[in-house]
Amino acid sequence: MDLCELRKKLDGGDIGAVELTKEYLDRIKRFDGEINSYITVCEAEAIAQAEAAQQVIDKGGSKPMTGIPLSVKDNICTNGVRTTCASRMLEDHIPIYDASAVSRLKNENFVMLGKTNMDEFAMGGSSQTSYFGGPKNPYNTGYVTGGSSGGAAASVAAGLCAAALGSDTGGSVRQPSAFCGVTGLKPTYGTVSRWGLIAFASSLDQIGVCALSAADAGYVLNSICGRDCNDATTSPIPSGGYTSAVGSDISGIRIGVPKEFLDGSTDEVKAAVLEAAEYYRSLGCTVKECSLPSLEYAVSAYYLISSAEAASNLSRFDGIKYGHRSGLGEDYNELIKSSRSEGFGREVKRRIMLGNYALCSGYYDAYYNNARRIRTQIRKEYADIFSECDVILTPTAPSPAYRIGVQENDPVKMYQADICTVTVNIAGLPAISTTCGYSAEGMPIGMSLIGRAFDEKTIIAVCDRFERDHERRECVL
Amino acid sequence: MRYQPVIGLEIHCELLTNSKVFCTCQNEFGGSENTRVCPRCSGMPGTLPLLNQGAVRLAAKAGFATNCTVNGYSSFDRKNYFYPDLPKAYQITQFEHPICTDGHIDVAGGKRIRINRIHIEEDAGKLVHDDYEGVSLADYNRCGVPLIEIVTEPDFRSAEEVQDFVTQIAQRLKYAGVCDARMEQGSLRVDVNISIMPFGSEEFGTRAEIKNLNSVKSIGRAIEYEIQRQSEILDGGGKVVQETRRYNENRDDTKPLRSKEEAHDYRYFPEPDIPPVLLSEEDIEAIRKEMPELPHERSKRYTEEYGLPADDASLLTAQKEFSDFYDEAAASEPEYRMISNLMLGEVSHLLNETGSDITEVKFSPAELAKTAKLAADGTVSKGAAKEIVSIMFKDGGDPRRIAQEHGFIMDTDASGLDEVIDKVLAENADAAEKYKNGNAKLFGFIMGQAIKACGKSANPALIKEALNKKLQ
Known part of the structure; x- marks a missing residue:
């Protein structure tokens, strides 16, 4: 059942908001011990919110999200509910305010089931760097969920919420959505306010949605988007109406397939994506090969920019005002050192080191400035492609989900696996990932549709069309 | 040996905005600790800065007051360093693209001092050291107070030039409503970069930076002290160390704060949370029109x-x-x-x-x-x-x-004046005689006596005329 239909059933009285929430809470109890998609479950608060939602529904004042139970990634601040970023550093951090995305949902009386698991400070592609232990893939619990929004994607795939808020800095919504066989939408930079999103890399971060379909993802985005006076980087361009093109005729749409993305992908992934391209051709879309020559530099540029920003953003966690405070340390410098040594995990430390190194006065030009140049170049190359195409089709990841423990400890391999997603963040574009096939091992394979800036409407419609004609396999828990 | 001092300044000025530079907390001086603090200025995780447009206008006015170019494009950067008075562990400032550049002020003697740039930045909090309890406490009231930093070229060659420049800057900023320029309260803070070189040389020496100067007088004394100190080092065959020094008003000397080896690498990079500041020619002209x-x-x-x-x-x-x-x-x-x-x-x-x-x-x-x-x-x-x-x-x-x-209206007719004058001349016959004999200086004395005798309504012009007649 999609969210539109759920809305009708809630408003029509066929489903009660409280029962719906209780059903999800019950499923979380039954299945999340194994999946570990939630760090914090807000049982009492969720039921209270559902009761309030039901009252609104009964009065006939429901809004799109009224009574709909969502999960929220644990780097999005929630007033009074601890927000850990899956780090020991923020194990006990309870924000005193709501992120704008959350307060907009609260204004519509949504229900927040809990806070989802992730890579520590959203740094990773497996969610296995979580201080609270990594989540498991609902399709096969021996496999990773992907990341960093692994908990969000798993919670949707396992039916532990109706949809989920995640965040995407270099693929963190799309890649776990691909691994967990759901739909992940990363909006254009500036579409959703970052107020209350604990920053990883501010120029790349964007709150996105994991859902069971493209239409659902657009449905949720409609309620969280828009200019926010608390975030100067939100766009003044009018937002909303993201599902308005769903169901319309997509023949004539020009789809570009950049060859460089397929080169590094497994044969299974390549075949599934090309088959999707054929499907679109059969609908009357124009499919043509195109090129993003700078792709080979994208991962390096991404890790330099994101780590530089992260090193700065995470500096405030010094154990003085924010973050875990060590019992060790005779003076200020010693105290910071021991607090940060104890509070951060290995991957976070690695990125902080990398970022500070890239910004050092002797290396700034060679690293950070070159990364900025590549950023400009990638934007230009995307603009060139979009002068001839409406949508770009790529794999979401070079491979499907892999077994837990296989490659999470090899940082270079992990970083290279981000190649299909990072350019979208570097260019600030919108993209949506959906399942385009299944591997021999039965794991979902994801494809991504990238759109022009602020043209989420088109990629949602093109994605929705594919989803209607291709069955999504339910995962068996 | 006598040396030529070479001096450049960095002047921090607190802007007279109502609220702080990146949040809506009040921008005031004094008050109880941590009463003007919000999630934004205390850098709470997830918060973002919001640029106060009033601060931009005042910074532009500072530019107009100092003959700078006000730039249509300027942007913010982060300056990263750990210190407990800086809750985000970075200061938001303008590094790459400052709002104002290329200005100047002429100091006494007609010399032109070039201003390299004026940029906007946020102030840090304050640490209060409680020696009794043995703890340090942070007061974040000043966190996010809007500042401009005025950076000059090393064009000064004497303490007097510096003092005149600072006095002029303070006056101009007050006139323009940019800053109240109260050095003793720290709303205008001057850091002096000073080196010395032999007269006639063109190669600058190693400089020291002097902080904690809270009056124009202190600036002069600190510069004189530094010239003396550095001269003695060079005369003794030593080398001046590049370092930051703190001026102590009571002892009238400077002591090292930190040396270059301990200097931070601030790892500047563009602030991703604040879009660039774009001012059209019309915007800039509108601000210029507000200049007094x-x-x-x-x-x-x-x-x-x-x-x-x-x-x-x-x-x-x-x-x-x-x-x-x-x-x-x-x-x-x-x-x-x-x-x-x-x-x-x-x-x-x-x-x-x-x-x-x-x-x-x-x-x-x-x-x-x-x-x-x-x-x-x-x-x-x-x-x-x-x-x-x-x-x-x-x-x-x-x-x-x-x-x-009070009877201040002066007599306009001379009737009765003769009588008074005669009396005065009689009482001062000796002086009158000497005057007549050529001691011209005594006229003033006699005049004074006559005015006194006439009282509050004395009309000096009439008295003078009458006296002249009688003393001929």
Whole structure:
């Protein structure tokens, strides 16, 4: 059942908001011990919110999200509910305010089931760097969920919420959505306010949605988007109406397939994506090969920019005002050192080191400035492609989900696996990932549709069309 | 050996905005600790800065006040360092693209001091060390207070040039409403970069940076001390170390704070949370139009249009309110010179004596102008005019009425004057005799005695005429 239909059933009285929430809470109890998609479950608060939602529904004042139970990634601040970023550093951090995305949902009386698991400070592609232990893939619990929004994607795939808020800095919504066989939408930079999103890399971060379909993802985005006076980087361009093109005729749409993305992908992934391209051709879309020559530099540029920003953003966690405070340390410098040594995990430390190194006065030009140049170049190359195409089709990841423990400890391999997603963040574009096939091992394979800036409407419609004609396999828990 | 000092300045000025630079907390001085703090200025995780457009306007005005180019494109950067008074562990500042560039101010002697740039940044909090409890506490009230930093080229060659420059900067910023420039409260802070080199050399020496200078006087003393200190090092065959030093007012010396080896690598990079500041030509022109007349411009007007001596003009314009008062008085009666004399004489004297400010006086500019007019047209004497000012200063009141009540209106007919003069000459026969015999200096003495004898309504002009007649 999609969210539109759920809305009708809630408003029509066929489903009660409280029962719906209780059903999800019950499923979380039954299945999340194994999946570990939630760090914090807000049982009492969720039921209270559902009761309030039901009252609104009964009065006939429901809004799109009224009574709909969502999960929220644990780097999005929630007033009074601890927000850990899956780090020991923020194990006990309870924000005193709501992120704008959350307060907009609260204004519509949504229900927040809990806070989802992730890579520590959203740094990773497996969610296995979580201080609270990594989540498991609902399709096969021996496999990773992907990341960093692994908990969000798993919670949707396992039916532990109706949809989920995640965040995407270099693929963190799309890649776990691909691994967990759901739909992940990363909006254009500036579409959703970052107020209350604990920053990883501010120029790349964007709150996105994991859902069971493209239409659902657009449905949720409609309620969280828009200019926010608390975030100067939100766009003044009018937002909303993201599902308005769903169901319309997509023949004539020009789809570009950049060859460089397929080169590094497994044969299974390549075949599934090309088959999707054929499907679109059969609908009357124009499919043509195109090129993003700078792709080979994208991962390096991404890790330099994101780590530089992260090193700065995470500096405030010094154990003085924010973050875990060590019992060790005779003076200020010693105290910071021991607090940060104890509070951060290995991957976070690695990125902080990398970022500070890239910004050092002797290396700034060679690293950070070159990364900025590549950023400009990638934007230009995307603009060139979009002068001839409406949508770009790529794999979401070079491979499907892999077994837990296989490659999470090899940082270079992990970083290279981000190649299909990072350019979208570097260019600030919108993209949506959906399942385009299944591997021999039965794991979902994801494809991504990238759109022009602020043209989420088109990629949602093109994605929705594919989803209607291709069955999504339910995962068996 | 005597050396040539080479000096450049970095001047931090707190902007007179209502709220802080990246949040809506009040921008004030003093008050209880941590009472003007919000999630934004305390850097709570997930919060974002929001640029105060008022701070941009004031920074642009500082640019106009110092002959800078106000740039249509400027942007913010992060300066990263750990310190407990900086809750985000980075300061938001303008590094790559400052709002103002390429300005100058001419100092006494006509020398032009170039200004490299003016940029906007946020202030940090304050640490309070509690020695009794043995702890350090952080007060974040000052976190996010808007600052501009004015950076000059190393164009100064003497303490006097620096002092004149700082005085002018303070005056101009006050005039433009940019900063209240209270050095003792820290709303204007000057860091001095100083090195020395042999006279005639073109190669600068190693510089020291001096902080904690809270008056123009301290600046002069610290520079003199540094020249002496560095000269002694060089004379002794040593090398000056590049370091930051702190001036101690009580000991009148400077002591090292930190050396270059300990200097931070600030790892600047563009602030991703704040879009670039774009000002169109119209925006910039609109801000320029809000600029008031600046002290040096006013001073020029006073000398050229009002015929005041340059020294008087610069004294009148030192404080904006004082000069505003003068302008208003001059507008009501064109007795420019007389009003200026009263303001720089009796009014300044009374303000100093009572420690009060021109904005608090009990008389209006028009009333002062009227007093000047009474003196100028001979209704009262200049001395009486001073007394009228003194009375108005104490109790207020209309100057003409005061003149009447106190008998200051000068006699206009000479009847009866002869009698008084005869009496004075009789009493001072000796002096009168000596004067007649050629001691011209004694005329003033006799004149004084005659004025005294005539009382408050004495008319010096008439008395002089009568005396001249009688002493021929």
